[in-house]
Amino acid sequence: MSNSARRRIRGVAVLTAGALLGLGLTACSSGTSSTDSSSGSASDDTAAGAAALDAALEKGGELTYWTWTPSAEDQVAAFEKAYPNVHVTVVNTGGANDNNTKLQNAIKAGSGAPDVVQIEYQSLPQFVLPGDLLDLTPYGFADLESKYTAAGWGAVTTADGIWALPQDSGPMALFYNKTVFDEYGLTVPATWDEYIADAKKLHAADPSKIFANDPGDAGFTTSMIWQAGGRPFVSDGDTVTINLQDEGTKKFADMWNQLNEAGLLGDIPGWSDQWFTALGDGTIATVVIGGWMPGVFESGVPDGKGQWRVAPMPQYSAGEDVTANNGGSSEAVVKQTKNPELAAAFLRWLNSDQASIDVFLASGGFPATTADLESADFLGYESDYFGGQKINEVIVDSAKHVGEGWEYLPWQSYANSIFNDTVGKSYLNRSDLNEGLKSWQEQNVSYGEAQGFTVKTS
Amino acid sequence: MSTAAAPPTLRRQRRSFVGLWFVSPFLVVFAFVLITPVAYSIYLSVFRDRLVGGRSFVGLDNYAQLFADPKFWDGLGRVALFLAVQVPIMLALALVAALAIDSGRLRGSSFFRIAVFLPYAVPGVVAVLMWGFMYGDQFGLAANLNDLIGSEVVQPLTPQWILIAVGNIVTWEFVGYNMLIFYSALRAIPVDLYEAAAIDGAGSWRVVLSIKLPALRQAIVIATIFSIIGSFQLFNEPNILRTLIPSVISTYFTPNMYAYNLSFAGQQYAYAATLAIVMGVVTAVIAYVVQLRGSREADLR
Structure with missing residues (x-):
């Protein structure tokens, strides 16, 4: 995983996929050790919990919110206007990696953590597992479930509680530079075979062009494995199964090997200055990435205006329709908070109140709320940057076909940090990605065992 | 011990005590910025933190x-x-x-x-x-x-x-x-x-x-x-x-x-x-x- 502090949104996790949807989540709250004691009087009555939040908002107080969402300042300004008694200090943590490091340190130190914090879906388990986050069930948050997509809600809940509220999501799509495609007579690929054929055609025509840029990126690889049907990580309590040679993982690796071993993958690190330049000047022809990318294009790649278009993610065989998520964040309340009710109330407003979501959408964010995903305004939005294309139609369609049952590791951010030590070598040597994936698995198995998990490999 | 021998002992103790005051500003800083972190690191190094199971004493296993x-x-x-x-x-x-x-x-x-x-x-x-x-x-x-x-x-x-x-x-x-x-x-x-x-x-x-x-x-x-x-x-x-x-x-x-x-x-x-x-x-x-x-x-x- 690239260490760029600018990385805005990364990874998506489903803490424990499947089983959590539709189960009575409120029922799970009673008796869990992680329920905050100060709210004990309300823990069995979600209506009372919700009312307590309203009271807290009236009473007011001070909160700190750590985030790297571009619209955070504006959202907080709108919040303070609606609830003048509450003052929220926004701290921009710069990006997911720095944010995680700072949060981890503050939690370790026992003080200095914010009340509310942005956490990527894929990093949630790292904080949920040791009990660093506040269970939001006692405050009536279960009633909010219907507002979010199943994948989003699944990513922030476990059988033990509700740990965060979804902010955005990243269903994957194919972004391509139409100017380059037209110039070299490329057709928009519907399958990965066509994608590879296009890559070869462009390379033959102009070797300085990069059809696909992938220097080795954990977030991208896991999302691609997700689409291919691989489910390499499965957690069940303290037992974790890691199999980076399951059918879907191999399917992805074998397909991507055709580009990697042929030297057709560009090695420009994502989120670097070079990357933004290469996206703007037609060097990079395609990006397969999460649906939040249009916002990044507009703010980071002004030169690409009018050139880029969005198409559905390529499939393994024609007629299929399976996608995956890539990136996405949630906000959570840190257990250290001195004012859990006020923090929860702010969080509830931040990620479920329409006034807040409207500010978020205006900045180019891709929502996790179903009402916004299905609204005519959102679907019909014609993006100037994308030459007037109705980009949200494509991305929302992708959101509906995200493969089910994907899970990340409970230590995904560490796993990602050693991705380039292992799989990165296969990219560097242009050799079989399966070998790199095997070595990534080995190191994760020993890390998991050192962390006290029971790790299985099949 | 004879009573005659006591006064010099006292005086010697007193002298070293006064000297300590002169070096105390240095000692406090020294203890705070050098001894404490090193001691804490050594203390940390004989434990192991786990996501599952928390902190446990492991002796010299880390080494x-x-x-x-x-x-x-x-x-x-x-x-x-x-x-x-x-x-x-x-x-x-x-x-x-x-x-x-x-x-x-x-x-x-x-x-x-x-x-x-x-x-x-x-x-x-x-x-x-x-x-x-x-x-x-x-x-x-x-x-x-x-x-x-x-x-x-x-x-x-x-x-x-x-x-x-x-x-x-x-x-x-x-x-x-x-x-x-x-x-x-x-x-x-x-x-x-x-x-x-x-x-x-x-x-x-x-x-x-x-x-x-x-x-x-x-x-x-x-x-x-x-x-x-x-x-x-x-x-x-x-x-x-x-x-x-x-x-x-x-x-x-x-x-x-x-x-x-x-x-x-x-x-x-x-x-x-x-x-x-x-x-x-x-x-x-x-x-x-x-x-x-x-x-x-x-x-x-």
């Missing part, structure tokens, strides 16, 4: 694990190689620059002195980013060079070249600093020595060999020790370059990077503390040996 850890040896070997190659080159360059300035034969020597020293004043992060751009084989200076000679020879950001590329940055950054140490030592040489040498008919090279270099011995020992410490602590340069080439520079490229990634990415604080203590001991031992050797040879003269 045993570290000495059997190929990643640790990989990083340590790399900085040792770096030390053996980069430090002599850097110190030799600094020495030549200092002697040149001191020779008085240089036109615009004060400009030269500032120019050589200037890179030290550039913040390390900025320096690495700057070199990172130049090293880039797609848009950078390296790309232009390759275009010029029509080949792909210059690729500083590949596994074969990367240590040299890092060494180049570090040398660029610290030649001026070491030059200044040498130069100030040279300025401290009494002028009568030069006059005596001139009367004896010694040429410039004889003066350098017989007066300047011997006088520089202590300064060279000090600069060497600083450089040894710097090499073992190598972190900034590779860690920032890593954002450009994550697959070329591993998370355990140097022991310090390994400790950093263990604690901040892997939450293995105890293991990282173990590594830090071992590296501290290794550095201290090597620096001490150099100092001992340097000063003994000085005594022999």
